[in-house]
Amino acid sequence: MNDLNKTYPLSISYHQITLYTGSTTPPVIDWTDDDILQGFATGDRGVSFEGINNGKASIIVTLNRHEPPSSVDRVITVPFTHSSDQVYLTSVMAQVLSFSIPKGDYQLTCYISEHPDQDLYYFDFQTA
16 A cells, blocks of 8 residues: 555556546546546546656645645546545556545545656545
């Protein structure tokens, strides 16, 4: 399990990052044209965010912290409910990161900050 408030590397592919619950196997989330325009797609057990670039990225997950990076290129907030012991985060063909987030209803905000060497994805779970 990964710790909150720390930075982890993740290789982004297919321009998507998925956060989900239930099992370590990510759900299949189909993207519609509207989803592409809004920058995210939701599914049964999770949400996929559009990544700015493929390649190396830094990931930070926080709980009720709401301290975004100083430089932000995109912000997306979605409702997120989960009833398992962990939240998982991955990209296509990447390792799965897991975080202990208490069961409940949240407003999940994804802050994306583009950088020359690797982008930063900061996910904050705010208790709803």
